[in-house]
Amino acid sequence: MRRTGDLKFIQELNRSIILDAIRQLGPISRSDLAQKNNLSPTTVTAAVNELIQEGLVCEDGFGTSKGGRKPILVRFSPDSQFLIGISIRSSTITIAEMNLEAKVRRKQTYAAHGYYGEQVIDFISDITTDFIENTLFYERCIGISIISQGIVNSSKGVILLNTKMKMKDIQIKKILEERFKKNVWLDNDTNAYILAEKQFGDYQKYQNIVYITIGDGVGAGILLNGDIYRGHNGSAGELGHTSIDRGGIQCECGNKGCLENYISWPAIFSRIISAITNGKESIMEKMVKGQLTDISPAIFRKAVLQEDELALTIMNETIHYLSTSLVNLVNLCNPHAIILGGEVVYQNPVYIEKVKQLVNKYTIHQDYEICSTSLGEEFEMIGAASVLLQDKFQFSFTTTS
Numbered sequence: 001m002r003r004t005g006d007l008k009f010i011q012e013l014n015r016s017i018i019l020d021a022i023r024q025l026g027p028i029s030r031s032d033l034a035q036k037n038n039l040s041p042t043t044v045t046a047a048v049n050e051l052i053q054e055g056l057v058c059e060d061g062f063g064t065s066k067g068g069r070k071p072i073l074v075r076f077s078p079d080s081q082f083l084i085g086i087s088i089r090s091s092t093i094t095i096a097e098m099n100l101e102a103k104v105r106r107k108q109t110y111a112a113h114g115y116y117g118e119q120v121i122d123f124i125s126d127i128t129t130d131f132i133e134n135t136l137f138y139e140r141c142i143g144i145s146i147i148s149q150g151i152v153n154s155s156k157g158v159i160l161l162n163t164k165m166k167m168k169d170i171q172i173k174k175i176l177e178e179r180f181k182k183n184v185w186l187d188n189d190t191n192a193y194i195l196a197e198k199q200f201g202d203y204q205k206y207q208n209i210v211y212i213t214i215g216d217g218v219g220a221g222i223l224l225n226g227d228i229y230r231g232h233n234g235s236a237g238e239l240g241h242t243s244i245d246r247g248g249i250q251c252e253c254g255n256k257g258c259l260e261n262y263i264s265w266p267a268i269f270s271r272i273i274s275a276i277t278n279g280k281e282s283i284m285e286k287m288v289k290g291q292l293t294d295i296s297p298a299i300f301r302k303a304v305l306q307e308d309e310l311a312l313t314i315m316n317e318t319i320h321y322l323s324t325s326l327v328n329l330v331n332l333c334n335p336h337a338i339i340l341g342g343e344v345v346y347q348n349p350v351y352i353e354k355v356k357q358l359v360n361k362y363t364i365h366q367d368y369e370i371c372s373t374s375l376g377e378e379f380e381m382i383g384a385a386s387v388l389l390q391d392k393f394q395f396s397f398t399t400t401s
Contacts, residue, residue: 015050018047019057019076022075022076023076026075027063028074028075029072030044030072031071032063048074055080057075058075060075077100080140081140082098083097083145084135084143085098087189087380087381087384088112088120088146088148089216091111091216092109093123093124093127094107094109094381095108095128095131096381097131098385101200102200104381106135116166120165120170125176125179128144128180141182143183143392144182145184145185145186145385145387146176146184146187147189147380147384148188148189149216149219150188152186152187156173157172157174163253173185173186185391189213191221192221193339193383194223194339195228195383195387195390196375196383196385199386199390200375200386206337208335208337210329210335210339211339212341214264214322214343215264216265216266217240218264219239220329222237224333240259240264241259242258242259244262263322263344264344265342265343268314268344273292275310283306283308284299287303301346301347304348315350323359326370327363330359330363331363331364336368338359338369338371339374340370352370355370
């Protein structure tokens with residue numbers, strides 16, 4: 001005898017399949033949906049009617065007749081509802097309102113310096129409250145999706161450890177759900193970027209990817225056989241805390257010589273300031289009119305592209321450290337592609353090319369790509385949206401062997 005739970009699961013699965021097919025193939029007729037997904041016309045009709053009632057799908061004209069009446073076409077309605085995405089970084093917290101295709105409609109970025117532990121959550125609660133007060137039709141919000149640096153338990157919605165912001169065992173999902181009366185999702189930021197690349201980017205055909213982000217810190221997301229590899233407790237991918245010099249710089253994690261202390265933006269910024277303060281000339285100083293604290297990753301990238309000697313020297317030093325780690329990573333994981341993202345490498349083709357040259361020189365495997373993120377400057381928010389959208393709607397990933 002079939003259990004009620006089994007039937008409900010099958011109905012929900014079919015509904016997800018149908019919604020994803022409409023999203024990818026629409027406008028499309030109900031009959032074509034049934035044929036392409038090997039589902040009965042009755043199943044498709046019932047699911048489409050539900051999706052129309054919920055505003056996720058709408059009818060959109062007529063298709064070509066195949067002998068009878070012209071079929072009515074249906075398409076996905078990404079603007080009927082929306083989500084709120086939050087990106088937690090040690091320097092900034094960004095909140096955005098996005099439609100169901102991760103298009104940013106409104107965004108606000110807040111400085112996060114000086115907030116630690118529970119203070120971070122209080123701060124997020126306050127700025128999210130302010131953000132929501134300016135949100136029209138809040139009842140159409142399907143949830144809040146959060147990405148954070150550090151180690152997270154995505155299933156329980158807990159930030160297990162964020163060393164930069166001194167957060168440990170923070171039940172952010174529970175706290176924000178109680179405050180805002182909406183479902184909350186949480187994931188590690190780099191895992192989210194892999195989901196985003198697979199859902200919205202140029203790397204949908206790959207099943208084995210390593211995504212490395214270089215910004216406030218250094219992290220890696222790992223996709224193995226089409227699934228995110230999280231490790232035993234969600235801490236897989238802490239590339240920034242792999243040691244490249246056992247006698248090197250003391251890291252906040254307690255280790256010495258961690259990679260992120262050599263290649264992250266704070267490390268690069270510190271070396272820029274030190275060099276200029278000690279008399280080294282650079283166009284970066286002119287770009288910020290002597291206000292050295294205004295030097296940003298974008299300024300650094302511009303200086304690299306203009307072949308500024310200091311910028312190139314620092315970039316080459318960081319690439320040396322990164323490439324050493326990537327050689328080990330390629331030889332260990334044999335990925336199809338390594339995607340480099342984050343504010344240090346975004347729109348920095350010189351950086352990407354030099355990394356390729358060094359890594360290719362020393363790796364055993366040669367059948368892989370090293371490439372830049374395809375998500376554009378809104379990569380953080382697209383990543384946040386992808387966590388919620390993938391889970392709630394079970395959007396499929398197109399994969400090939």
